[in-house]
Amino acid sequence: MLASRYFMPTLKENPSEAQVPSHIYLIRAGFIRSLSAGIYEYLPLGLRVLRKIENIIRKRMDESGALELLLPILTPAELWKETGRWDVYGKELFRLKDRKDADFALGPTHEETITDLVRKNVRSYKDLPLNFYQIQTKFRDEARPRYGLIRGREFIMKDGYSFDVSEEDAIKTYEIMKDTYHKIFKDLKLDYLMVEADVGAIGGKFSHEFVVKVPSGEAHIVYCESCGYAANVEAAKFHHNKLPPEELQPLEKVYTPSVSSVEEVASFLKVPTQKIVKTLIYKADDKFVAVLIRGDREVNETKLANLLKALDVRPATSEELKELNIVEGFVGPIGLNLPIYGDYSIEGLYNFVVGANEKDYHYKNVNIGRDIKVEHFYDLASAKEKDPCPVCKAPLKETTGLEVGHIFLLGTKYSSAMKAYFTDKDGKEKPIIMGCYGIGVSRLMAAIVEQYHDDKGIIWPDVVAPFDLHILILNMKDEKSVKSGFEIYEEAKNLGIDVLLDDRDISPGAKFKDADLIGIPNRIVIGKSLNEGKVEYQRRDSQEKKMIDLDKVKEFLQTLK
RNA sequence: CGGAGUGUAGCUCAGGUGGGAGAGCACGUGCCUUGGGAGCACGGGGUCGCAGGUUCAAGUCCUGCCACUCCGACCA
Numbered sequence: 106m107l108a109s110r111y112f113m114p115t116l117k118e119n120p121s122e123a124q125v126p127s128h129i130y131l132i133r134a135g136f137i138r139s140l141s142a143g144i145y146e147y148l149p150l151g152l153r154v155l156r157k158i159e160n161i162i163r164k165r166m167d168e169s170g171a172l173e174l175l176l177p178i179l180t181p182a183e184l185w186k187e188t189g190r191w192d193v194y195g196k197e198l199f200r201l202k203d204r205k206d207a208d209f210a211l212g213p214t215h216e217e218t219i220t221d222l223v224r225k226n227v228r229s230y231k232d233l234p235l236n237f238y239q240i241q242t243k244f245r246d247e248a249r250p251r252y253g254l255i256r257g258r259e260f261i262m263k264d265g266y267s268f269d270v271s272e273e274d275a276i277k278t279y280e281i282m283k284d285t286y287h288k289i290f291k292d293l294k295l296d297y298l299m300v301e302a303d304v305g306a307i308g309g310k311f312s313h314e315f316v317v318k319v320p321s322g323e324a325h326i327v328y329c330e331s332c333g334y335a336a337n338v339e340a341a342k343f344h345h346n347k348l349p350p351e352e353l354q355p356l357e358k359v360y361t362p363s364v365s366s367v368e369e370v371a372s373f374l375k376v377p378t379q380k381i382v383k384t385l386i387y388k389a390d391d392k393f394v395a396v397l398i399r400g401d402r403e404v405n406e407t408k409l410a411n412l413l414k415a416l417d418v419r420p421a422t423s424e425e426l427k428e429l430n431i432v433e434g435f436v437g438p439i440g441l442n443l444p445i446y447g448d449y450s451i452e453g454l455y456n457f458v459v460g461a462n463e464k465d466y467h468y469k470n471v472n473i474g475r476d477i478k479v480e481h482f483y484d485l486a487s488a489k490e491k492d493p494c495p496v497c498k499a500p501l502k503e504t505t506g507l508e509v510g511h512i513f514l515l516g517t518k519y520s521s522a523m524k525a526y527f528t529d530k531d532g533k534e535k536p537i538i539m540g541c542y543g544i545g546v547s548r549l550m551a552a553i554v555e556q557y558h559d560d561k562g563i564i565w566p567d568v569v570a571p572f573d574l575h576i577l578i579l580n581m582k583d584e585k586s587v588k589s590g591f592e593i594y595e596e597a598k599n600l601g602i603d604v605l606l607d608d609r610d611i612s613p614g615a616k617f618k619d620a621d622l623i624g625i626p627n628r629i630v631i632g633k634s635l636n637e638g639k640v641e642y643q644r645r646d647s648q649e650k651k652m653i654d655l656d657k658v659k660e661f662l663q664t665l666k
Numbered sequence: 667c668g669g670a671g672u673g674u675a676g677c678u679c680a681g682g683u684g685g686g687a688g689a690g691c692a693c694g695u696g697c698c699u700u701g702g703g704a705g706c707a708c709g710g711g712g713u714c715g716c717a718g719g720u721u722c723a724a725g726u727c728c729u730g731c732c733a734c735u736c737c738g739a740c741c742a
């Protein structure tokens with residue numbers, strides 16, 4: 106490819122709209138442009154990278170036995186109404202009407218569409234298993250698109266769906282996809298973690314996320330360096346350290362004027378925060394509940410929502426507390442007329458402090474069973490850095506990650522709702538067991554840049570680079586340079602190397618700056634050393650440089666392939 | 667969706683108190699130059715986000731709307 110005939114509009118300055126490295130460099134180096142918030146154009150360079158990423162994914166998916174197909178983006182509302190997601194998905198679903206006023210949605214994901222295809226065409230266990238995937242543009246009207254390709258409203262995703270006759274088989278398929286994902290992210294040279302994840306609104310039995318370790322990541326991860334346990338904090342478990350048992354002390358009401366936060370109460374009463382129990386009131390869909398948790402821990406709203414099978418969980422507002430006759434700042438479980446859910450952290454805790462549900466008073470020496478009734482204890486607390494690992498008890502570490510893949514064992518959530526049944530060997534009709542598997546393809550492009558860049562620009566790993574080799578002819582007025590440059594260019598092309606020749610008549614400095622920005626891994630510079638019959642070879646990643654004799658260039662090019 | 671900020675040339679931005687629409691870069695032409703975004707000269711380029719209002723006069727003041735960005739909520 107000749108740079109003089111190519112379209113790679115590079116920018117000298119950082120675009121004002123971009124904050125994170127991937128967004129800044131993908132725009133500056135001419136890979137993408139934004140059209141509207143969270144909507145991007147892929148320019149020729151960007152598309153080349155995208156295709157390389159897609160092909161790595163495609164190769165591994167095909168190897169796994171999954172079948173590629175292509176589903177419509179435009180999907181009728183009826184399918185979404187069957188599973189209830191027409192309402193549940195909310196504003197994130199892009200909706201539109203056709204000329205007959207019928208409702209449609211632009212597909213944000215395709216469980217409904219693929220399940221519809223399968224239910225219409227699969228009758229018997231003999232037709233199963235099936236595993237499909239597609240690489241396609243998805244639409245989600247995100248409340249807050251940000252960070253360029255990291256969170257867009259229109260983006261490219263690889264989504265896959267598996268159909269098995271039994272949970273046992275479905276788990277086997279799930280494991281195959283897990284291995285396939287590991288291969289894909291290794292192929293892409295990413296520094297990533299596979300973590301246990303919450304299934305979220307998509308539902309299902311269990312799931313794993315693949316997250317790339319980057320500072321701009323939105324996922325909070327805890328992981329254990331000694332045994333390898335890793336989980337999204339939404340789902341992370343941890344080992345609870347218990348305080349030693351104590352003799353029960355008599356219940357005591359104490360005056361605590363204007364002392365309400367855990368830290369204030371702890372220092373006022375001179376007790377550790379572990380012996381204070383917070384009573385938190387949440388509104389779960391349309392009901393109120395109380396959660397009891399030790400003072401040094403935080404409630405994980407995702408875990409609470411899962412326990413209560415609620416769609417929406419949030420702390421009660423001050424107004425709501427007033428209506429419930431609860432004294433804000435001194436909330437306590439004694440005499441409280443709400444369902445109480447105890448976190449594991451208060452199981453086996455003795456002589457603790459709670460709010461008295463009366464302004465400026467707390468209770469001391471409260472004990473479960475004697476003073477308050479808590480029948481079950483649940484895992485409702487967020488894991489945090491230094492908590493003991495649930496598997497090996499080593500201290501957990503915390504990091505942020507960018508989710509680039511997510512796999513779910515769905516079970517029968519969609520097949521039951523949409524009546525995707527098959528007839529089993531025993532002649533009985535059963536719902537198909539499903540799994541679904543997503544990879545954010547366009548987000549991967551950003552994730553790679555997040556991990557592979559320096560202060561000059563992008564440093565593409567060889568496998569996804571838009572070109573393999575960048576040839577710079579520094580002086581286009583010099584006939585010898587031009588001749589050698591084009592000869593090397595032709596030789597490289599003949600060897601099947603993807604090569605970009607910078608034959609633009611601009612200053613050498615501008616060519617170097619653009620080359621650094623664009624980040625093609627191998628570079629041949631044709632400049633002054635041509636007088637000694639040599640050209641210069643450089644790597645973008647190591648800045649390694651070496652001189653190559655003109656008559657040895659051909660054999661050198663062989664080593665690049 | 668709650669809070670905040672920004673919107674002036676292709677890009678980055680400057681334009682106290684109301685009165686000439688500007689700079690650097692980019693772009694075009696010419697000269698010069700060719701190893702890290704060169705130099706000189708000339709030139710083209712604007713619905714000052716949109717609509718309304720105040721005023722003799724609005725980029726500037728007021729109101730409404732829109733877009734973009736940030737923090738948060740949200741995010742199969």
